Amino acid sequence: MSDLVAYAVDRYTYWVYVALMLTGLHAMIAHGNLLKKLIGMNIFQTAIILFFLSISTKRGATLPIVPPEALDPGVAPPHFMNPLPHALMLTAIVVMVGTLGVALAVLIKIHRTYRTFEEGEILRQM
Numbered sequence: 001m002s003d004l005v006a007y008a009v010d011r012y013t014y015w016v017y018v019a020l021m022l023t024g025l026h027a028m029i030a031h032g033n034l035l036k037k038l039i040g041m042n043i044f045q046t047a048i049i050l051f052f053l054s055i056s057t058k059r060g061a062t063l064p065i066v067p068p069e070a071l072d073p074g075v076a077p078p079h080f081m082n083p084l085p086h087a088l089m090l091t092a093i094v095v096m097v098g099t100l101g102v103a104l105a106v107l108i109k110i111h112r113t114y115r116t117f118e119e120g121e122i123l124r125q126m
Contacts, residue, residue: 056085
């Protein structure tokens with residue numbers, strides 16, 4: 001049992017990411033305010049990006065930008081970091097910012113039309 005606790009404590013960042021994911025999910029599901037839902041979605045997306053970046057790191061690895069002629073013969077490919085997850089998460093960040101911008105524009109239009117962000121009130125006015 002102590003090995004399991006030590007394992008969980010050693011990876012405390014994963015617990016932080018899970019807590020952030022659950023916070024964002026709760027905000028999206030439990031609240032009727034559209035702005036709070038959008039903030040929850042942004043928290044959820046950020047937690048997922050942080051989670052994927054943290055699981056894609058390698059301790060003791062080097063960057064894969066060394067030219068082949070400068071390679072030490074003792075350095076094998078497993079000693080290099082994989083840049084693909086980081087590139088994919090950079091793309092996810094761009095998509096997240098774009099989604100946030102469009103959603104904020106839609107929320108501004110909704111607020112100008114209905115004078116509220118509450119789902120129930122908007123449905124009643126429709």
